[in-house]
Amino acid sequence: MVVVMTPEATDADIAHVVEKVESVGGEAFVSKGVVRTIIGLVGDIDSFHGLNLRSLPGVANVHRISDPYKLVSRQHHPDRSTVWVRGVPVGPDSFTFMAGPCAVESPQQTLEAVEMAKAAGATIMRGGAYKPRTSPYAFQGLGEKGLEILAAVREATGLPVVTEVVDARDVPVVAQYADMLQIGTRNAANFGLLQAVGEAGKPVLLKRGMTATIEEWLMAAEYIAQRGNLDIVLCERGIRTFEPSTRNTLDISAVPVVQATSHLPVIVDPSHASGRKDLVVPLSRAAIAVGADGVIVDVHPDPETALCDGPQALLGAELRALAQAVRQLPPALGRVDASALARTEAATSA
């Protein structure tokens, strides 16, 4: 931490800062410049927070230097992690394709969508039973009935289930059915929910808040990790910007930035980032090429009748193009596909 004094700060102001820092066991290094003095702090950063240094007389600003997250940081955990979802890996050695309908609408629609996804190479199925919607008048999901459908489709297809939980009170029931709990973009700062999924004993798919900085996103992961759960997969899904031609702006740079600072796997959701099905295939290719550990996309057997986000659901030619990209690009870039790894793991663990 670095404390920057105002040009008007007195020697007494400087001494006061030093004294405060030393009172909690820290060390303070004073650099007197021509115009300003800066003070470098060494010691336990958490103890410094309690000092409220920015409120002291003569203090212009306080800069944090180290990352505020610990458990999810790559600093003390240099190897990138792999998260296993009912036997399917998500991590640096594989490329995982997750797909399914945005919302679970009926047993048939869900089964058809997941079979399409599986045929295209998906190894994890997605589907929403609890839908956070901007309008209270929009379809809010089937709730537990939707979870039952997901379980039945898992039975039929063999694909593990990732599904969103939007309320801490629903975590137990969702955890009972799902193989991975998804935290959606609107709940990225819902700390009670983050803590609840941290205690649920299931892997978590943590979407980036559409207006969260990467640091805030990693702090959200830290909330989960702090409850003892490090099986977290991060998911970049677009941020809010001024550009109106896409629903959000996919921050593709976030993938290598996260991989440089955290050991957690990171995947990309091109469907929700763009909101346009004509962009899902090129953005998926970009995600693979930038080094993402997977993608998650919307598919629907009949987008015209979808109750949620129909315009971004893939089918037919686009899904085939995506299947081809997922099959061919990762190996060209030195990755194997997750289904192969899953088979190996299954064989090994058998």
Add this chain to the structure above:
Amino acid sequence: MVVVMTPEATDADIAHVVEKVESVGGEAFVSKGVVRTIIGLVGDIDSFHGLNLRSLPGVANVHRISDPYKLVSRQHHPDRSTVWVRGVPVGPDSFTFMAGPCAVESPQQTLEAVEMAKAAGATIMRGGAYKPRTSPYAFQGLGEKGLEILAAVREATGLPVVTEVVDARDVPVVAQYADMLQIGTRNAANFGLLQAVGEAGKPVLLKRGMTATIEEWLMAAEYIAQRGNLDIVLCERGIRTFEPSTRNTLDISAVPVVQATSHLPVIVDPSHASGRKDLVVPLSRAAIAVGADGVIVDVHPDPETALCDGPQALLGAELRALAQAVRQLPPALGRVDASALARTEAATSA
């Protein structure tokens, strides 16, 4: 609603859209342009949502024309509303000054802060017992113990209490102590929480999501209203932009924009918007002048030791300047101050 067809759309595509619209009882008016055809839709907008028009062949885009909110709209409720908080009005005929510590830390700190606030003219006290913090390592609030302190300080000062609730599971206990429930900026899209406070039978202070559009903010209010609670006060508290010199950017225009489209009262939080105490007084003046129905600010008897947001808490000279602005400016702009109205109300209801 207006459906815009692509230049390549066929007559059959157009007929398909018309047919879909008519199938749910709507009317479709077709305007064939030189390059494109547009179709105006008349009827029940909610029934059109289910049609997934954006997914139909030949459809380029669908523009919504009407506001998506209803209960909070000014359209069928042209008079602006007043919300009463334990006898203190917030609305178009008054100007309400709410103040108190960001976080409840101890009985003494809270009492001192609220006494400062009251002496400066505040008629509603604020104070946080449950604190949503970006870092899991930061102070998270005293919980129910904090609520007890708030109740004791209300007893001592006579000021009604507004306090934040961050988890739907805490709504009953918070509603038991508080006179007004606050939804913070990070929970602006926590729909389960919005519904829970909608059912709690207490007035709600709904802060704008730091990345919510005004329309999304009003949709959040609609979630509360839909559960039967229209005692909602909106609070503009800054939005996230690229400008780094303030914590967020106070969107002062949001006040008249909201007042033009919704009947709900709207106040301003200059402390959290700016994160800088030197800006609280000028921004409060701006809020009064733009026509806000109140302000809510942080005060602390000793910002240097504050456990939360010390750098933005007022004291001494700044608080006196604010008190003066709150006393003098609203009457200069044709408003009376809320404490006078509260007294009148008390006299009337006595």
Add this chain to the structure above:
Amino acid sequence: MVVVMTPEATDADIAHVVEKVESVGGEAFVSKGVVRTIIGLVGDIDSFHGLNLRSLPGVANVHRISDPYKLVSRQHHPDRSTVWVRGVPVGPDSFTFMAGPCAVESPQQTLEAVEMAKAAGATIMRGGAYKPRTSPYAFQGLGEKGLEILAAVREATGLPVVTEVVDARDVPVVAQYADMLQIGTRNAANFGLLQAVGEAGKPVLLKRGMTATIEEWLMAAEYIAQRGNLDIVLCERGIRTFEPSTRNTLDISAVPVVQATSHLPVIVDPSHASGRKDLVVPLSRAAIAVGADGVIVDVHPDPETALCDGPQALLGAELRALAQAVRQLPPALGRVDASALARTEAATSA
């Protein structure tokens, strides 16, 4: 300046940084932390820039501590400046109301608009002869013919003229007619133009780039100042954000932020910030209350036929409301109006 080393930086890396800093006459203070080392730099900041410190091995980041602007900074010029425009002051002791049509369309339209403006209390007239337009198919202004109209209307009304210049090649001709040269939001980083107006010998009205940080805006002013011209008035006119209900988001906080760091006067343009005439009066009131040194607004005798930005031009009742606010609010806040000062100045200099 503070250099932050990576956790992996070696002693040799640290020594290399120190040596570089000392090679240009600076001093380096090393603070070794548990995880990282930080190095405080003291000396001539410009000489440090040439060192490319961020490229040295072991360097994680470099934080600038001081403001990068000098001539426009309040640090060595603590008194806030007043800029005189043909005898009309813009500065801390007055409140200046500038108004006129967005674009000069004809002698009659301009004269009528300026007479409306003058009747409402305006003491400086605005009007565009060169219009920067997003579309090459939109009206681009009358050019020199427009400047002649402005000069004639100044003759008729006695109001000094501020008008925009969009191309460095036009600076001489615009400076020949205008009393103040305006740099528009789209040219806030057109450094050649900034330098050209810096040499033109006329006061400058520098609008903030719609996507410029306050620091970048002050650096643009520094470009002008560096050419020997400190008669610069800054104008906040809204920044680009995600909020769609206004054309841009008026950053009202920018006014006190600028006043704290620069000695230059700062005014507000509520017309272009919002793009909505129903917001011009409340935002002007907010500008006065927050402490701005003036406002500049669009008026038009017949907005329905305006060739540019008709929807934001005031007339009738709104203009009267604005006139009243400009007359009454500044004195209530301790300011006199600029026309009074202009008269005094005229009397004094006579």
Add this chain to the structure above:
Amino acid sequence: MVVVMTPEATDADIAHVVEKVESVGGEAFVSKGVVRTIIGLVGDIDSFHGLNLRSLPGVANVHRISDPYKLVSRQHHPDRSTVWVRGVPVGPDSFTFMAGPCAVESPQQTLEAVEMAKAAGATIMRGGAYKPRTSPYAFQGLGEKGLEILAAVREATGLPVVTEVVDARDVPVVAQYADMLQIGTRNAANFGLLQAVGEAGKPVLLKRGMTATIEEWLMAAEYIAQRGNLDIVLCERGIRTFEPSTRNTLDISAVPVVQATSHLPVIVDPSHASGRKDLVVPLSRAAIAVGADGVIVDVHPDPETALCDGPQALLGAELRALAQAVRQLPPALGRVDASALARTEAATSA
């Protein structure tokens, strides 16, 4: 165009709009809804702009439906264009790698950088002689002397030169030396400069304004095209967002969005988008995979001494990784590399 009336609009208001539209030869289709009336306009959109429809009584809003650009639109020019730069193609059938130093500092530094670039597979060299800098105290480029160096290095290496022009007055001299004129991000709305390069008879590399929407970017291209020059290559280089970990946020989606609406080639600048050399290789891979027609990157023989943007310049291992990606990925995605095409073209035209 669609005109949306307010709920309070009268029949006379509606008739007034219709009459106005018909007065300029347009047709108006009225759709009366339960709450609002909407009016679809058919005819010449430019004639409608002059009507100022948003200012008419009873008008709530006016939505434009068609794209405002024409010459650069794909609508009447469905095949994507190839731009030839001194015999090197940039377009849909090739992938073009442009590289060189951010700034021309000396003959030797430029030659070394370009030789590095050429060895890595670059077929067009970049280098700045005129540098737009936020600070007037930063290195501003060597000017014409820099252009001479670029010409000499072209002589030595055979690579065509792209270089930035920042002032309309410099266009003739830059066009005399350069093979392609670059418009930088800060000049994306400098309309006089856009028109000047439109008349210079050389291909143009048009960077996106860091805060321009895609539509505004294409309108900037329209300014150039309108002067008779359609040899324009668009360059996505990151937009300004709230995320601080990269200098700007690369809007990778802009590539397919532009390709869907414009026939112009579009390339990506990962160096300036991110400002971090560790991101240049992954972002270049993403650019190739998303379908960009090329990349442009900074290289420097000694980033530690670079006068501009040293921290983002590649060398050594990173440049080799980039060279490999440029060689292997485009063919894997069905593209040939531009140098091969250039050779073919040379052979054909010989």
